[in-house]
Amino acid sequence: MGTPFFAAQVLEHLLTLDEVEIIGVVCQPDRKMSRRKKFVYSEVKEVALRKDLPLFQPEKIKDLLPTIQDLKPDKIITCAYGQFLPQSILDFGVINIHASLLPKYRGGAPMQHAIMNNESKTGISLMKSVLKMDAGPVYKSKEVDIEINDTLTTLELKLIQASKQLLSQSILDVIDDKIEPVKQDESKVTFSLTIKREDEFIDFNRDQLEVYNHLRALIEEPCGYSFINGKRIKFTKVSLGDKVTDLPHSTIRFEHPEYFEISTNNGMIKVLECQLEGKQRQKASDIYNGYHQAFNLRRLNYEN
Numbered sequence: 166m167g168t169p170f171f172a173a174q175v176l177e178h179l180l181t182l183d184e185v186e187i188i189g190v191v192c193q194p195d196r197k198m199s200r201r202k203k204f205v206y207s208e209v210k211e212v213a214l215r216k217d218l219p220l221f222q223p224e225k226i227k228d229l230l231p232t233i234q235d236l237k238p239d240k241i242i243t244c245a246y247g248q249f250l251p252q253s254i255l256d257f258g259v260i261n262i263h264a265s266l267l268p269k270y271r272g273g274a275p276m277q278h279a280i281m282n283n284e285s286k287t288g289i290s291l292m293k294s295v296l297k298m299d300a301g302p303v304y305k306s307k308e309v310d311i312e313i314n315d316t317l318t319t320l321e322l323k324l325i326q327a328s329k330q331l332l333s334q335s336i337l338d339v340i341d342d343k344i345e346p347v348k349q350d351e352s353k354v355t356f357s358l359t360i361k362r363e364d365e366f367i368d369f370n371r372d373q374l375e376v377y378n379h380l381r382a383l384i385e386e387p388c389g390y391s392f393i394n395g396k397r398i399k400f401t402k403v404s405l406g407d408k409v410t411d412l413p414h415s416t417i418r419f420e421h422p423e424y425f426e427i428s429t430n431n432g433m434i435k436v437l438e439c440q441l442e443g444k445q446r447q448k449a450s451d452i453y454n455g456y457h458q459a460f461n462l463r464r465l466n467y468e469n
Contacts, residue, residue, distance in 0.1 A: 166191040166226075171325055172244040173208035175262060178329045179242065180216060184337055189219045189236050191229065193247045227251050240340050243294065244328075252296055259294035260339055262332075264324050266290060266306055268349040270357040271299035276320050278357035280382035283374065284311055287320070289327045291335060293346045300354075302346030305335045314404070316384040360387070367391045367400065369415040369465060373432030377405055380434065388440070391465040393417065397442040398465075406433030415465040424449040427465065 167176060172192075179185050190213040198205040206214075213220040223229045226248045233241075233254060241254070244262040265275035266288040272278075279287040288308040295301040307327045311320060338344045360383070367389040369376055380403045383389045388399040404424075412418065412428040419425045426433040440446045452460075 166241060166246040166250075167209050167244040168193045168207045168247050169245050170208045171264070171321060171328075172246070173212045174325045175242075175244045175328055175332070176209060176212050178332060179336075182333065182336070185340075187218055188238060189221060189232075191221045191223070191226070191246070194222045194224055226254065230254060233257060242336075249298070250294065255294055255296060260304070260336075261292050261294045261299070261301070262328055263290045263292055263299055264321075265357070266308065267292060267299060267303055268351065268354040270355055272357040273359035275357045276317055276324065277360055277382045279311060280315065280317065280320065281378050283378050287311055287324070289324055289331055291331055291339060300349065302348045304339045304344045304346045305331055307331045314381075316381045318385045365389050369427055369429050369434070371414075371430060373405065373408065373429040373434065376429045376434055377403065391415075393441075393460060393463060393465055399440040399446075400436055400438075401440055401446050402436070402438035404435045404437060406435040408432045413464065417460050417463050417465065419453060419461040422450055422453045425452065425460070 167173070176187070176190065179187060190209065192207050192209040192213070195204040195206060195210070197203065210220060210222070221229055221232060230253050238257055241257050241259045242262070243250070243259055250259060263275065264287070265271075265279065266286070267290040270278055270287070276287070286308055288306050290306045291304045292299070293301040293304065307330060309320075309323045309327050315323075335344065365383060365387055367376065367379055369391070380389050380400050384401060384403070388401050390397050390399045392398065406426050409431065410428045410433050414428055414430050416428045417425055418428070418433070424435045424437050426435055437449050438446060439449065439452065441452075
């Protein structure tokens with residue numbers, strides 16, 4: 166059971182393991198996306214169709230119980246599925262792949278929050294699902310370093326690779342109940358709530374590292390944004406700039422044709438790529454050619 170790219174990569178890997186037989190795939194129903202409101206298949210559905218696997222997309226997972234009973238699975242594996250499972254399905258034995266070192270960062274956005282909080286490490290936890298969100302005991306975990314230039318995209322790829330290694334090493338023993346899961350330490354629990362639209366707004370009236378971590382935690386999707394002259398600007402590629410500045414926070418500075426900078430309370434953020442409202446994603450050099458005179462030393466957040 167899974168839906169997005171991460172889960173699709175896990176499914177692809179499980180299909181390479183000779184001892185594992187996938188007898189059914191469950192993902193979220195198709196959703197209308199884009200301005201044309203076309204239905205878009207999830208990445209897990211794409212894999213299931215390509216591999217000719219039995220596919221189920223219930224609006225409510227509880228409605229799938231009779232089908233699961235007929236399939237008689239040894240275990241159910243979940244990865245970023247997107248619905249809470251009722252006890253009737255948990256009773257089949259559910260193994261969840263969670264993208265954090267539990268008990269830290271329970272919830273729907275562990276990768277983003279780990280970067281935002283300037284963590285140097287995160288990882289993958291192979292856990293037994295219970296009725297409470299990400300609270301079940303952990304079978305195995307694998308640690309992954311978070312580098313200062315990692316974004317959500319690069320960290321996700323690291324964690325996918327860690328998931329594959331962990332599954333290759335341990336999934337059969339977990340399925341066969343040869344590994345006793347370890348209860349989580351409730352005193353160390355933290356949460357990572359799903360990113361909402363308002364969480365994507367970037368306030369530059371903060372310290373440099375806090376702003377930078379917020380930006381890279383949202384790259385390449387959905388990307389943090391602010392405003393210039395009332396127009397939304399998304400930040401698609403950034404890096405750290407000078408550690409000090411005498412400019413007021415949120416000030417745009419063009420001094421180099423390959424990037425522009427935005428001031429924080431104690432340093433600069435380099436913007437290498439961005440997307441202005443109504444435009445395609447552009448390199449900063451293209452922005453320089455078209456906007457540096459209009460935007461230089463202007464401030465973000467609707468200030469003219």
